[in-house]
Amino acid sequence: MADVRTDPIHQFGIHKLVDIKIGGYDVSFTNSSLFMVLTLAVIALVLLWGSSSRAVVPGRAQTVAELSYEFVVKTLRDTTGEAGLRFLPLVFSLFMFVLVANLFGMIPYFFTVTSHIVVTAALALLVIFTVTIYGFYKNGTRFLKLFVPKGIPVLILPLVTAIEVISFLSRPLSLAVRLFANMLAGHITLKVFAGFVVTLTGLGAFGFLGALLPLIMVIGLTALEFLVAFLQAYVFTILTCIYLNDALHPGH
């Protein structure tokens, strides 16, 4: 009964391609794994192969590679200063991975890696652990100043500190859920409206006309989803930069 054509949840299903088990854990190579590997391959293709000619006057692929590099470097430098550039490999990897994975999701029949909360949560925890570990490594206990803002009256300081701690702890959650929810909701909405088109066209001439409305919606939503795909990659990146800035310069 479950119709693959109109079921909005079906696209998030994970199917085993190669069964692998290590130490009792099921680490099979799935469609999700396949698209992670494809994401890596596309990034390598564009960034490495695209710029392999090292031309002074860049071609198309090299321009894309240079633009993405300069975009991430500028975002990182503007947010964290020169000291933050040591995190460029991490931030560039995060940006490219999320961006390419999001954009992959826009291709019909392709799996959206970032529509699974375990993936976005893993990336968010990676960021937060990097920030916390580097923050303590670089600043020692001074990193805790992050939770004690300057110029706050002593009376309300405990309250503010409590809020700051909660805010810090909620960062990985918001980082993970924002990306996951955006991708999930966007793809469900797209599929629902596309499903309307399929269902209505099955109802004869009247339904055929009625299907025009959701079709126009699908076209608009597709454009919106492309924007969201880029925007969420950017938001993830810039929040990473802001959190890294806390590790580099606590007490601001």
Place this chain on the structure above:
Amino acid sequence: MTWFISQANAQEQATVPTEGGHAPDAVATVAHEGGEHGGTFPPFDPSTFPSQLFWLAIVFIALYVLMSKKVIPQIAGILEARAARIASDLVEAEKAKAETDAAIASYEAALAAARAKANAIAHETRTRVSHEIDGRRHAAEALLNDKLADTEKHIDDVKRIALDHVAIIATETTEAVVEALMGRISRDEAVAAVTAVSSGRH
């Protein structure tokens, strides 16, 4: 839309019980809850977590290594090489411009010098020529003056000789006239008569 999602979920739920473990009578309520609470909603299915995390770790570590060892040095190298190239080109252009300016300046200096030299030559020539003309004119004027003076002297001589001849002619004429009228007289008498007449006339 709500209807549609409910329908879709209901349809899905209908096939699920074997894997999801839902009792068939739970289908209606689950459908209205939107399906997220069902154990089969794929993003919340914990059975897929180890596999996703495992492959994400592999892919992301590979990506990180690729970025830090290959991509970033390569692109940074390209951008640095370009910046260096632009800087050196600018320096070269600056040098070429300075050379051009120097060439223009030396050309203009040469032009000014040539013009000054030409003016000097023209002036010198004009002065020389006018001096020469003056000299020649003076010489010609002196020559003419000399000739004038000579001629005047010559005229004076001629006049004097002519006047001398007038006395002799008068004497001879007197002699001839008197001889024809009264007979012979001496030369002295004739001279005396002429002298008397000419002095008396004066």
